[in-house]
Amino acid sequence: xxxxxxxxxxxxxxxxxxxKLIPVFSLLAIIxxxxxxxxxxxxxxxxxxxGDSYRIIYIHVAAAWMSMFIYVVMAGWAxxxxxxxxxxxxxxxGSLAPTGAMFAxxxxxxxxxxxxxxxxxxxxxxxxLTSELILLFLYVGFIALRSAIDDPRRAARASAVLxxxxxxxxxxxxxxxxxxxxxxxxxxxxxxxxxxMAATMLWAMFVMAMAFWMYTIAVVLARVRSEILExxxxxxxxxxxxxxxx
Amino acid sequence: xxxxxxxxxxxTVVAREITLAMRxxxxxxxxxFFFIIAVTLFxxxxxxxxxxxxxxxxxxIWVAALLASMLALSRLFSSDFQDGTLEQLLLAPxxxxxxxxxxVFAHWLLTxxxxxxxxxxxxxxxxxxxxxxxxxxxxxxxxxPILSLIGAVGAALTLGVRGGGVLISLLVxxxxxxxxxxxxxAVDAQAKAVEFGAWLYLxxxxxxxxxxxxxxxxxxxxxxxxx
Numbered sequence: 001x002x003x004x005x006x007x008x009x010x011x012x013x014x015x016x017x018x019x020k021l022i023p024v025f026s027l028l029a030i031i032x033x034x035x036x037x038x039x040x041x042x043x044x045x046x047x048x049x050x051g052d053s054y055r056i057i058y059i060h061v062a063a064a065w066m067s068m069f070i071y072v073v074m075a076g077w078a079x080x081x082x083x084x085x086x087x088x089x090x091x092x093x094g095s096l097a098p099t100g101a102m103f104a105x106x107x108x109x110x111x112x113x114x115x116x117x118x119x120x121x122x123x124x125x126x127x128x129l130t131s132e133l134i135l136l137f138l139y140v141g142f143i144a145l146r147s148a149i150d151d152p153r154r155a156a157r158a159s160a161v162l163x164x165x166x167x168x169x170x171x172x173x174x175x176x177x178x179x180x181x182x183x184x185x186x187x188x189x190x191x192x193x194x195x196x197m198a199a200t201m202l203w204a205m206f207v208m209a210m211a212f213w214m215y216t217i218a219v220v221l222a223r224v225r226s227e228i229l230e231x232x233x234x235x236x237x238x239x240x241x242x243x244x245x246x
Numbered sequence: 247x248x249x250x251x252x253x254x255x256x257x258t259v260v261a262r263e264i265t266l267a268m269r270x271x272x273x274x275x276x277x278x279f280f281f282i283i284a285v286t287l288f289x290x291x292x293x294x295x296x297x298x299x300x301x302x303x304x305x306x307i308w309v310a311a312l313l314a315s316m317l318a319l320s321r322l323f324s325s326d327f328q329d330g331t332l333e334q335l336l337l338a339p340x341x342x343x344x345x346x347x348x349x350v351f352a353h354w355l356l357t358x359x360x361x362x363x364x365x366x367x368x369x370x371x372x373x374x375x376x377x378x379x380x381x382x383x384x385x386x387x388x389x390x391p392i393l394s395l396i397g398a399v400g401a402a403l404t405l406g407v408r409g410g411g412v413l414i415s416l417l418v419x420x421x422x423x424x425x426x427x428x429x430x431x432a433v434d435a436q437a438k439a440v441e442f443g444a445w446l447y448l449x450x451x452x453x454x455x456x457x458x459x460x461x462x463x464x465x466x467x468x469x470x471x472x473x
Contacts, residue, residue, distance in 0.1 A: 134423055149407055157470045165421070180431060
């Protein structure tokens with residue numbers, strides 16, 4: 001197992017493996033999204049209070065989960081890259097960031113669209129909304145630092161430090177924002193007060209989260225592949241691949 | 247060459263920073279005046295109603311302190327980086343993280359402490375009473391070292407990077423959020439006659455945590471930037 005892990009930690013062997021895995025995960029993502037959307041939009045019952053507008057949570061909640069998971073996974077890869085100095089982990093961390101930022105943005109956007117009919121406003125300074133926004137800022141900082149440094153190795157290592165510092169801070173930020181919120185305003189609307197959800201709703205949400213995972217893996221692998229080509233462009237095997245495609 | 251003890255090395259680092267700053271006093275004053283001007287802009291923008299100003303005062307002063315200490319960060323390592331001092335620090339036989347802590351401490355003395363000293367004046371302008379001003383000073387005293395410590399990581403990461411000045415704000419400001427919340431929260435709680443001790447404890451805990459971790463992160467970032 002360890003040997004297999006080490007074997008594929010080299011860009012040269014990982015590149016073809018990623019090429020084979022991308023269609024698998026893409027297909028899984030498409031199937032799961034289809035199932036999840038069908039369950040969420042056709043099977044799940046209409047909410048007696050919110051009507052059909054609540055159905056955006058099948059995208060919203062899954063996107064919010066993903067934006068948080070991806071930051072942790074990204075910091076994990078960054079830490080692996082710092083400790084073992086492996087090129088591929090740096091590339092993984094860097095490739096996860098745009099997808100994580102995208103999901104954070106989607107979560108905020110869909111949240112605003114849901115908030116308007118439900119709470120009567122696009123934005124409230126709720127603890128979750130605010131910490132999601134700060135998470136988006138953390139992603140933007142990571143991406144900005146990475147793209148501001150021209151040397152890819154230095155960019156990878158510097159952004160790795162930032163990701164690890166960020167991940168230590170994420171829980172502190174989350175709780176500080178929660179306490180700030182309880183101080184400044186009474187618990188006006190809180191997802192914790194949400195009524196018990198029907199089992200189909202939960203399942204649809206779970207399927208959507210799995211679908212987003214599959215999508216993330218497929219997209220990240222594709223991004224890593226192009227980064228491998230870019231960074232290893234001076235090696236013999238990359239030249240061969242490029243020559244074959246010409 | 248005789249061994250230089252860690253204490254001597256630390257003292258030298260701090261003394262050098264202070265000497266340099268005393269020869270370029272304007273740098274210290276620029277930060278300070280930025281702080282004053284930024285706070286002054288709020289009454290001009292919001293209106294002179296003292297009741298409104300009193301409610302927003304802790305937040306305004308804290309945000310201005312955040313921005314002022316962030317603007318001072320670019321000076322933390324850049325001149326040492328340019329004249330080669332930083333490489334000497336990296337080569338020194340002492341742990342880099344402790345030397346960084348020394349530099350950050352000096353930086354805090356030069357940028358954080360003046361903010362604390364000046365804050366009563368601004369607090370009075372915004373209509374805070376004596377108790378609130380005392381508490382505000384206390385939170386700034388606990389909080390500004392955190393800003394310098396977290397900021398050191400950002401300054402080290404953006405060393406010699408193009409657009410470093412703007413970039414550092416993107417990296418550092420989201421990480422400053424807890425300090426702002428705890429600091430302004432304490433003063434706010436006191437104004438509402440709610441228990442404010444918890445905010446101070448949290449601020450203190452965060453300070454202890456950053457003293458322990460931030461120098462390591464900043465040292466790692468410096469090694470990456472200088473290599």
